Amino acid sequence: MTVIIKTDKLSRHYGKGNVMVKALDGVDLEIDSGEFTAIVGPSGSGKTTLLQLIGGLDKPTSGDVYLKGTKVSAMAPGALSDFRRDHIGFIFQAFNLIPVLTAQENVEYIMLLQNRPKAERHEKAMSILESVGLKDMASRRPAEMSGGQQQRVAVARALASEPDIILADEPTANLDSKTGADLIDLMKEFNEKSGVTFVFSTHDTKIMERAKRLVRLVDGRISEDIRQ
Amino acid sequence: MxxxxxxxxxxxxxxxxxxxxxxxxxxxxxxxxxxxxxxxxxxxxxxxxxxTSTWLGEAEIHAPQFRRDMDAAFSVVGADEVVRRAEQVPGVEAVAPRTLVTGMISSSGNATGGAIFGIDPQREQNVSRINEALTAGHMITANARQDILIGYKMADLLDVEIGDRIVLTATEPLSGEIAQSLYFVSGFLRFNDRAMDSSTAFISYAAGQKLLAMPGAAQEIAISIHPSADQDVVVANLKESFAGENVELLGWWELAPDVxxxxxxxxxxxxxxxxxxxxxxxxxxxxxxxxxxxxxxxxxxxxxxxxxxxxxxxxxxxxxxxxxxxxxxxxxxxxxxxxxxxxxxxxxxxxxxxxxxxxxxxxxxxxxxxxxxxxxxxxxxxxxxxxxxxxxxxxxxxxxxxxxxxxxxx
Structure with missing residues (x-):
């Protein structure tokens, strides 16, 4: 198994002096390609910060992040944007979708950034929406969908760019337990079918049970790393 | 999109x-x-x-030195020919020659200084609003020898009515002799312009030339331009027509630079x-x-x-x-x-x-x-x-x- 995500003494601090907060404190982590990993821990443990640093959404205070062997923590902003576009899919906790675009247009958006032809975008978007069970919702805007449906569209969008890694930051936080479980099962299904590496954060124990690997964070450090 | x-x-x-x-x-x-x-x-x-339309016209022709002191001695010689040539320029609507001298305008009750214009009423009505300005009496005719029109404020100053006598006194520009002529008020004018209403008098073109003893000459030739024509272009064409000759041709913006x-x-x-x-x-x-x-x-x-x-x-x-x-x-x-x-x-x-x-x-x-x-x-x-x-x-x-x-x- 090849290592697809590697963090080396990764730290992120906010503030200075007496008011400095160590959101992450020297985290070393390796995740293999194709893994389905849950980052767990209480609120404020650094789950979101870790995912943001892995995804290049934030710069570390110290340490490095390597994705597919590339040192993303040292990339220029433009190159990092392009790297995210082509290799990383994101599913955020809430407000994932662009409100003025339909479900289909939201899925196509990432492919638009990749300059794919219109016909290809359209065909792929409809295909992916069908695979998440939302082909009939293609022309609806986010406000016309339930929370669970919106998250499914977010999964579809994340997959549309054919990424190597999908990072999901508490994707089930605003969903009821059944809908949340269904979403995790969907992500697991895609993980097993396509081999895309999934890393998601959660503090829901029922969701944790579905992950193959659990990395527990406490106060910005890894306290446990369990393969289930 | x-x-x-x-x-x-x-x-x-x-x-x-x-x-x-x-x-x-x-x-x-x-x-x-x-x-x-x-x-x-x-x-x-x-x-x-x-x-322009009250009195000035869109352009005027003078002798080159006339506007410096408004000295009537500097006149456009052969004014009739100049008028005819100006009329030929495309865009020119009408041309009116005028004599002009500064002199004394007197009645039995009072006297005042002012500008005395000699006008051709037929031509003048197409260049200025003199006809519209007439508030009482009648317009002078082309060959009128003793009819005079004055501004209504001047009429008040001179205390005259229609038919009253007015004496014009001016210096003949070429000889320097004092010339006086008697006229009868034929009408009053109201231009709604302070200077025009209080300081101008109008006699016929022929009477004006006789007063100045300058037959065939005019101190001023006023030109109106067709409304649809470009004023700048027409004035430029007029200047080109008279280039090198002993006349000065100016557009209204040069005649009234403050405006x-x-x-x-x-x-x-x-x-x-x-x-x-x-x-x-x-x-x-x-x-x-x-x-x-x-x-x-x-x-x-x-x-x-x-x-x-x-x-x-x-x-x-x-x-x-x-x-x-x-x-x-x-x-x-x-x-x-x-x-x-x-x-x-x-x-x-x-x-x-x-x-x-x-x-x-x-x-x-x-x-x-x-x-x-x-x-x-x-x-x-x-x-x-x-x-x-x-x-x-x-x-x-x-x-x-x-x-x-x-x-x-x-």
Whole structure:
């Protein structure tokens, strides 16, 4: 198994002096390609910060992040944007979708950034929406969908760019337990079918049970790393 | 439609009320500028008409040294031939020769100094408003020997009625001898111009030449230009026709430079006002755009996270501004067009009927005019300014990092 995500003494601090907060404190982590990993821990443990640093959404205070062997923590902003576009899919906790675009247009958006032809975008978007069970919702805007449906569209969008890694930051936080479980099962299904590496954060124990690997964070450090 | 344009169009209609109010702000600015431009054009037209058609004409021919001291000795020799040649120039509507001398105008009750014009009434009625200015009595005829018209204020000063005697005293320019002639008041004139109404008298062209003992000469040849002709072009053609000859040909703007200066200042003032007005509009627009951006911080964070470049976010905000500018301009064109139409039809009367501006009496309503500028330069200026106003908010959006944008929104 090849290592697809590697963090080396990764730290992120906010503030200075007496008011400095160590959101992450020297985290070393390796995740293999194709893994389905849950980052767990209480609120404020650094789950979101870790995912943001892995995804290049934030710069570390110290340490490095390597994705597919590339040192993303040292990339220029433009190159990092392009790297995210082509290799990383994101599913955020809430407000994932662009409100003025339909479900289909939201899925196509990432492919638009990749300059794919219109016909290809359209065909792929409809295909992916069908695979998440939302082909009939293609022309609806986010406000016309339930929370669970919106998250499914977010999964579809994340997959549309054919990424190597999908990072999901508490994707089930605003969903009821059944809908949340269904979403995790969907992500697991895609993980097993396509081999895309999934890393998601959660503090829901029922969701944790579905992950193959659990990395527990406490106060910005890894306290446990369990393969289930 | 490009992806950014589509996204921008949908974004600005997220909050329809706010977008409408913003477009109304932009449009109102444009409408005000259109109205003021129309008003300035109407006022300019009226002032030029007042200056030229009251008495001056759109151009005049003199002997080169005449205007320095208004010395009647410097006259246009062979005036009839000059008149005939001037009439041949395309765009010239009418030509009227005049004698002119400064002299004493006396009645049995009083005396005053003034300008004594010798006019050809047939020609003069096509160049100036002398016929319309007649308020009492009758117009002099071409060969009238003793008829005189005077301004109504001069009539008051001299205490004369129709038919009363007036004696004109002037110096014959060539001999230097004093010439006196007796006339009878045939009518009063009211030009609504202080100088004309109080200091001018009019006799026939023939009588004027006889008074000055200068047969065939005129001190002034006034020219009116056809309304549809370009004044600058016609005056240039007239100057070319008489180039190298012993005459001076001047356009009205050279004859009345103070009025020309005021009109030029008005135009400059209009653009100053436009800049100030649109700075104020821009401040409102910047505030609106910032509000809109702050509401979408998280969304921008998601877009950046997905791989949207900062430059694309920058251009998105600028596109939103441009679309607001376009819609605002369309609204403004409608409002400004209506306002100008109303004023073009009904006019605006300043000062309850009579007011003075730059030495001219404005007794008529000002009618707004449409111009190409109102429908091209001004709206384009609005759209460009709207985009410029969005640059600061756009830079703010482009400088967001995904994590900070999502954090600020929580």
């Amino acid at each position: 490009g992806s950014n344009t589509k996204l921008a169009l949908r974004n600005i209609f997220r909050n329809k009320r706010r977008t409408f109010l913003t477009c109304l702000l932009v449009g109102s600015g444009l409408a005000i500028m259109m109205f003021v431009d129309g008003l300035m054009l109407g006022m300019k037209d009226m002032m030029i008409s007042k200056v 020309a200066s005021i009109l030029a200042m008005q135009e400059f003032g209009l653009w100053i006002m436009a800049v100030i007005l649109f700075i104020l509009v821009s401040l409102g627009l910047i505030n609106t755009m910032f509000m809109s951006i702050f509401e979408r911080h998280y969304e921008f964070g998601v877009m950046l996270g997905l791989g949207t470049r900062s430059s694309k976010l920058f251009s998105l905000i600028c596109w939103e501004g441009a679309l607001i500018g376009v819609f605002g301009a369309l609204l403004g064109l409608g409002m400004g067009g209506l306002a100008n139409s109303w004023s073009a039809r009904y006019g605006i009367l300043f000062g309850k009927g009579t007011s003075e501006f730059a030495g001219l009496t404005l007794s008529e309503p000002v009618f707004n005019q449409f111009s190409v500028t109102q429908f091209t330069s001004l709206p384009a200026f609005v759209v460009v300014l709207t985009v410029l106003a969005c640059i600061i908010p756009a830079i703010h959006a482009a400088r967001l990092t995904p994590s900070s944008a999502m954090r600020r929104a929580i």
